[in-house]
Amino acid sequence: MRFHTDTPPVYDLTYDDVFLMPNRSAVASRFDVDLATSDGTGATIPVVVANMTAVAGRRMAETMARRGGLVVLPQDVDPAAVREIVAWVKSRHVVWDTPLVLTAGDAVADALNLLPKRAHDAVVIVDADGHPVGVVNEAACVGVDRFTRLGEVADPAILTMPLTAAPRDVFDRLHGGRTARVALGVDEEGRLAGVLTEVGALRAELYRPALDDKGRLRVAAAVGVNGDVAAKTTALLEAEVDTLVVDTAHGHQEKMITGLRAIRAAADAVSERHVTIAAGNVVTAEGTRDLVEAGADVVKVGVGPGAMCTTRMMTGVGRPQFSAVLECATAARELGARVWADGGVRHPRDVALALAAGASSVMVGSWFAGTYESPGDLLRDEQGRAYKESFGMASKRAVTARTRGEGAFDRARKALFEEGISTSRMRLDPAAPSVEDLLDAICSGVRSAATYTGASTLEEFHAKAVVGIQSASGFAEGAPRPHGW
Numbered sequence: 489m490r491f492h493t494d495t496p497p498v499y500d501l502t503y504d505d506v507f508l509m510p511n512r513s514a515v516a517s518r519f520d521v522d523l524a525t526s527d528g529t530g531a532t533i534p535v536v537v538a539n540m541t542a543v544a545g546r547r548m549a550e551t552m553a554r555r556g557g558l559v560v561l562p563q564d565v566d567p568a569a570v571r572e573i574v575a576w577v578k579s580r581h582v583v584w585d586t587p588l589v590l591t592a593g594d595a596v597a598d599a600l601n602l603l604p605k606r607a608h609d610a611v612v613i614v615d616a617d618g619h620p621v622g623v624v625n626e627a628a629c630v631g632v633d634r635f636t637r638l639g640e641v642a643d644p645a646i647l648t649m650p651l652t653a654a655p656r657d658v659f660d661r662l663h664g665g666r667t668a669r670v671a672l673g674v675d676e677e678g679r680l681a682g683v684l685t686e687v688g689a690l691r692a693e694l695y696r697p698a699l700d701d702k703g704r705l706r707v708a709a710a711v712g713v714n715g716d717v718a719a720k721t722t723a724l725l726e727a728e729v730d731t732l733v734v735d736t737a738h739g740h741q742e743k744m745i746t747g748l749r750a751i752r753a754a755a756d757a758v759s760e761r762h763v764t765i766a767a768g769n770v771v772t773a774e775g776t777r778d779l780v781e782a783g784a785d786v787v788k789v790g791v792g793p794g795a796m797c798t799t800r801m802m803t804g805v806g807r808p809q810f811s812a813v814l815e816c817a818t819a820a821r822e823l824g825a826r827v828w829a830d831g832g833v834r835h836p837r838d839v840a841l842a843l844a845a846g847a848s849s850v851m852v853g854s855w856f857a858g859t860y861e862s863p864g865d866l867l868r869d870e871q872g873r874a875y876k877e878s879f880g881m882a883s884k885r886a887v888t889a890r891t892r893g894e895g896a897f898d899r900a901r902k903a904l905f906e907e908g909i910s911t912s913r914m915r916l917d918p919a920a921p922s923v924e925d926l927l928d929a930i931c932s933g934v935r936s937a938a939t940y941t942g943a944s945t946l947e948e949f950h951a952k953a954v955v956g957i958q959s960a961s962g963f964a965e966g967a968p969r970p971h972g973w
């Protein structure tokens with residue numbers, strides 16, 4: 489990447505301060521752009537979901553990995569639960585979505601509780617042997633008593649297809665079909681094993697799942713810098729976690745460096761493959777070099793840009809994210825490593841700019857909290873609009889949960905250092921309520937940015953990107969005006 493003027497910027501920049509210049513392009517189609525990452529994680533799109541309790545759980549992990557992204561399970565999840573979640577994610581079908589299942593005797597209220605858990609708008613009714621007999625969607629639950637049995641509202645006109653059906657065929661069967669809105673994938677005995685919508689079938693043709701060497705969905709997990717980090721590493725790798733993320737607020741501290749060395753040594757001892765380790769957070773070239781030297785393949789960049797983060801207001805510490813990513817990515821690449829741009833990503837353009845600056849992926853938290861796939865319950869505000877609660881991992885809420893097992897005095901001491909918001913409402917966009925809708929927007933934006941730049945891979949995109957600096961009115965000019973003026 490280079491700046492389009494010869495004078496380097498006089499102050500540090502964030503995403504809103506910069507723009508990409510178009511170049512002459514020989515890339516004929518946006519579908520010719522390969523979004524695979526170069527950081528060893530096996531991700532086929534440059535998106536990592538942040539290790540935040542309000543964002544990263546099993547449904548998010550399954551959904552993201554199926555589209556090629558990576559979810560980092562938070563360090564606060566206890567080891568037995570991590571083991572169980574990883575096993576569950578790895579048991580998921582790589583094309584068909586996990587169905588929501590009830591029986592004819594269950595109530596409409598049960599279906600209404602389950603439906604917002606997944607974007608496919610279908611609870612499948614099965615018989616005692618697991619054969620599908622009907623489908624209930626949200627529309628079928630409107631205007632009926634909540635205790636009505638599902639057998640009375642289920643649509644019996646189901647479309648079943650073998651799990652081996654090509655997604656393109658599933659798409660064609662559903663498209664324009666007058667009856668079924670979802671295809672039900674069944675095993676050889678005709679038992680329900682998956683669900684695919686029309687858009688799900690389309691996505692299955694466009695995205696490539698992030699798979700481990702046994703062909704199962706990939707998942708990452710975070711580990712902190714306190715306690716017996718080598719033992720935690722061993723436990724995570726024995727649980728078949730694919731990528732480790734060593735995470736602390738101030739990544740450029742000696743506790744991180746010694747911890748990271750111990751984690752690298754433990755990973756090399758346990759695993760025959762090279763385990764990809766990400767570590768952070770830092771915002772300087774020195775910090776990046778120290779973490780790579782201590783064993784990180786990927787350095788996580790960002791202090792203070794996060795939506796739930798109050799660090800800059802509490803401390804004045806941090807750095808505008810575009811400059812931080814550019815400097816750290818340059819330092820990492822000189823050592824053969826990569827960076828993830830962590831925090832402050834709110835639009836597809838932010839993803840494109842982070843990749844242009846040299847990041848191999850962006851890490852997204854809060855933006856994805858407001859989706860069906862995040863772990864929180866779907867709530868409604870005063871106007872009836874759907875939202876989910878998000879909170880920072882250094883907030884009072886998260887610190888209270890994390891320090892549960894400690895003595896009262898230690899807990900009281902730690903409670904003083906709050907650097908995050910304990911509650912915030914993340915609205916679900918009615919037109920894009922699923923994390924997959926957001927991924928579609930991100931991937932389309934990045935594919936298009938790459939072709940404007942003349943690039944067909946992300947490495948080429950970084951190499952060819954020419955970036956300009958803009959004023960606030962330059963940024964404002966680029967914003968749409970849906971209400972006219």
Ligand SMILES: NC(=O)C1=CN([C@@H]2O[C@H](COP(=O)(O)OP(=O)(O)OC[C@H]3O[C@@H](n4cnc5c(N)ncnc54)[C@H](OP(=O)(O)O)[C@@H]3O)[C@@H](O)[C@H]2O)C=CC1
Nearest residue numbers: 712713714735736737738769790791792797799881882907
């Ligand atoms: N990217 C960002 O801007 C930030 C991210 N976070 C996120 O919050 C989560 C919790 O992280 P964290 O607060 O590190 O908690 P951890 O529980 O991981 O502990 C951090 C350790 O580092 C020590 N430490 C020394 N200096 C600092 C410092 N300036 N800030 C924080 N800890 C320090 C702490 O000791 P002691 O407590 O005795 O001081 C503690 O032992 C992580 O997921 C992290 O990514 C949090 C803040 C900023």
Ligand SMILES: Nc1nc2c(ncn2[C@@H]2O[C@H](COP(=O)(O)O)[C@@H](O)[C@H]2O)c(=O)[nH]1
Nearest residue numbers: 538794795797831832853854880881882908
């Ligand atoms: N200073 C704090 N940073 C936090 C906290 N919780 C998470 N984070 C960081 O934010 C990113 C995600 O950014 P987002 O803009 O996509 O939400 C995450 O990966 C952490 O680095 C916090 O409580 N305080």
Ligand SMILES: [K+]
Nearest residue numbers: 792793794797
């Ligand atoms: K912030």
